[in-house]
Structure formats: structure tokens, C-alpha cells
Amino acid sequence: MVANEKATENKNISIKREAAEKRELCFEDEACIGCGICEQICPVDAIELGPMGAIVRGELDASKINIDESKCVLCGMCSVGCPVEAIDFTIDGKPISEIEEYPRLIRSISPEAENCVYCGACDIACPQGAIRVMRELPERAKLVTGEIEVDKDACISCGMCEDMCPADAIYLEENIPTSSNPEIATDIVIDKDKCVYCGICKRICPEDAIKVICKACPYGEYEIEEAEVKGDLVVDEDLCINCGWCQEICPKDVFEVEKPFEGELIINEDACQGCETCIDVCPCNVLSFPESSESGQIASKIQKDEKYCIYCGACQNVCATNAITVKRTGVNITPTKSKAWKKAVDSLKFSDEKAGSSSSGAAKAKSEGK
Amino acid sequence: MAYRLVVHPELCHGCGNCVVACPVNASKSTEVAGGKGPQEDVGLSIIVEDGVVRINQLKECKNCATCIKACPVGAIGLEEV
Numbered sequence: 001m002v003a004n005e006k007a008t009e010n011k012n013i014s015i016k017r018e019a020a021e022k023r024e025l026c027f028e029d030e031a032c033i034g035c036g037i038c039e040q041i042c043p044v045d046a047i048e049l050g051p052m053g054a055i056v057r058g059e060l061d062a063s064k065i066n067i068d069e070s071k072c073v074l075c076g077m078c079s080v081g082c083p084v085e086a087i088d089f090t091i092d093g094k095p096i097s098e099i100e101e102y103p104r105l106i107r108s109i110s111p112e113a114e115n116c117v118y119c120g121a122c123d124i125a126c127p128q129g130a131i132r133v134m135r136e137l138p139e140r141a142k143l144v145t146g147e148i149e150v151d152k153d154a155c156i157s158c159g160m161c162e163d164m165c166p167a168d169a170i171y172l173e174e175n176i177p178t179s180s181n182p183e184i185a186t187d188i189v190i191d192k193d194k195c196v197y198c199g200i201c202k203r204i205c206p207e208d209a210i211k212v213i214c215k216a217c218p219y220g221e222y223e224i225e226e227a228e229v230k231g232d233l234v235v236d237e238d239l240c241i242n243c244g245w246c247q248e249i250c251p252k253d254v255f256e257v258e259k260p261f262e263g264e265l266i267i268n269e270d271a272c273q274g275c276e277t278c279i280d281v282c283p284c285n286v287l288s289f290p291e292s293s294e295s296g297q298i299a300s301k302i303q304k305d306e307k308y309c310i311y312c313g314a315c316q317n318v319c320a321t322n323a324i325t326v327k328r329t330g331v332n333i334t335p336t337k338s339k340a341w342k343k344a345v346d347s348l349k350f351s352d353e354k355a356g357s358s359s360s361g362a363a364k365a366k367s368e369g370k
Numbered sequence: 371m372a373y374r375l376v377v378h379p380e381l382c383h384g385c386g387n388c389v390v391a392c393p394v395n396a397s398k399s400t401e402v403a404g405g406k407g408p409q410e411d412v413g414l415s416i417i418v419e420d421g422v423v424r425i426n427q428l429k430e431c432k433n434c435a436t437c438i439k440a441c442p443v444g445a446i447g448l449e450e451v
Contacts (some may be wrong), residue, residue: 051373051433051448059435060448066371273391273403277434320432321397 003039034313046071118231130239147199157185161201168193243284261329263311271323391440
């Protein structure tokens, strides 16, 4: 039998075998969210999930998974199960996702960019930095209309208008007074691109040297053209993990997200010791420490919002006190005829017999060793 | 590649942060969870004894690194086994 060849570069791992057909598996560490699904689905226990708590907290510089090339049979199940495409698998150069016989996780993000008003909420909320909103605002001068005039003979250059102007539209050219030029300012300049004709300068001026008329207020907005915000919404599907934050936070219903798994996230508050590891590990920002509503009120230990959960199981794997159970009940996947593959897919679903044992390899190895 | 928690007693100042930070310890002893030292051995993971850190047992340790984060002097780490 031809042996597998393993290569590691930085934290990425590749395993390949060239026999009758060429099979190659490539693990990309940066894309990995440390969920441990690959470890769970591997039929030969060749994959071991690293200590994700230590890794995401920067306390250990290591690859998130390890693959034992002597056990790996290059079946491709890890690649199919991976919800973030961190494991590429090819047969004779063709990605397994393009080979019809193999199942494929169904997950997607579909933005309707034409409804986007470029508010930027998705950009801020996306836990993976997969969304960028770029916008170009119209010139302020186009959204106001009015007139402003300074009587420079009456102006005493006190600078109160400059200090008060909320739009930074007034500028005094200061001068150190000398016997030849005994002025404290040589000029007062109004930047009409910035002025919004609010009239504060007129009201603060002790010498009534400024005249301001805002035409928009008395005469309506007929002189003002409609504000046009141009922008661009860019979604990086390679970074997206379908958590649904964008879909939930968008005020314009721009996004539609299909999640790879269904399930339930159960937290046992009595068992939780508040170590924060799950919060640090969760790739979807599902978990947080709630703030107390008022002094003396004890908030719950940990808060979840399952709207954002993809039931990947990363939190359950790192919890040292078994306070979290990710009950994965559904796998959103294309059909397959193969019994072995059906079984592999089903192994990702929650079952009571598995519930007692941890799915983390590190813990498994340890309990066997002791 | 499996990892295991290791301590470096020569660096330890004996502050006990790790003992109370460890979620396994806290789950086993209300005294530890409350920020106090344990009164008896209830199967804690990491302890400070005679002013020096020591690993007691690692059966439930999941290498979450909470103790490592809590240690002010870098006396705890993970090593490959």
C-alpha cells in the first residue's frame, strides 16, 4: 500500500497519496474555527482537535488540529463535515464539493445589495470580519441652502463665532498685534462648503456683524436636491460562517443566511464557573457575560443568543465543567446514496449515548491514559 | 499532538490566582469558587502548596488556559506529550 505523505507549512497541514488516483487533503489553520466536527466525523480517529481555549487566547502557538497521516484514509469526510471549508479535499485535482456522488453541506449568505442603505451595522457586527461596507456621502453643502454674510467693518475679531460654530465653518486669521498692525485678526473667513446656516454665529456675535438666512427652514426644502449616498457592500464568502448576525442586525433585510446545522444550545448555569473560555472560542459571538441591570442585582452567569449559533460545538469542546451541551439535531446537507456517508453525517447529530462522553480528543486521550 | 498542563515551580510566587481561576477547581470546591484556598483535597487540578504551585491531577483539565491567563509570572504552560 502506498503510504500517505504529510507536509506542514506554518500551521497548515496537507496529506496526500498518489496511487490509482491522487487524493489530497489540505487543512488551512486560519479558516478553522476549532469546532471539532472533523475530529467527530473522522471514521478512523486520525484527527485530533488541539486545546482551542489556549490557542484562541494566545497561550499556545499551535495548529488547531492535528492529523495522523498513518491513520488517515483520505476519505474526505472531514472536508465534507467542516462548516467553514477549512479542509479542502481533492480527488485527481477535483474538489470533493464538485463531485456529485459526495454530499455537501448547504450553507449560504445571499445579500440583496440593492436594498442596502450602507448603515454599516453588518460590518460592525460580523464576528468574522467578512463584511465590508464602504460609503460615499454627498457634500454637506448640497443638503443645505441659505446665505451668510459678515460685516467685516463691524467685526471685532472676538472669535466667539469661531468657537461656537458646530460645523467648523468659521476661521479667523489670527495676528499678533504690533504698532504697525494693531489687529488681533487680519480676516474672518466663512467656508460655505461647511456652513449649515444654523445661525448660532449670528446669535453669539456681540456686534451683530453676521447675517444668516437659512432658506430651508422658512421655504421648505424645494431648493435642496435629494441626498444620494453611494456605497458598496462586499461580502467575503470565504470568511463567512453563516452565523446570521448580519441578517438579524440589518434594518433593511438585506441578508438571507442558510445555516449548516440545526439544534439547541443548552447551558447549565449551575455547572458554569465563568471562566470565559466558551466566550473566547465561540466564532459567532453567541455568548457573553451579561451586565447586571442595577447595583445589587445578580445577572445570569452567562448569556446566549441562539439566533447567532451555528451549533458547531466549539464551546462544548472547551468547557472544562461540562456546562454546555450543543444538541445538533439537523445537518443541512445534500443527499447521498452511500450508507457509510449517511452514517458519517448522522454521527454529527446529537444522541443520548454520546452525551455522556466528551467529543474532545484531548480529553478522550487523557481519560484513556489515566 | 496532545498537550498537557505543566507548571514551573521555580517561577511561581504562590499567589494562588490559578487555583481560584481554574474552572475545574471552582466546580469542585465552593471555597475555591469563592476565591479562597481549598480546605481539603477534593480532586483539584492545580493547587498551591507550601507557597508553590503543583499539579494535583489533570483528569478533567481541558487545557482551556484560564490558569495560564491568570498567572502573573508565566509559571504555567502547555507542553506537547
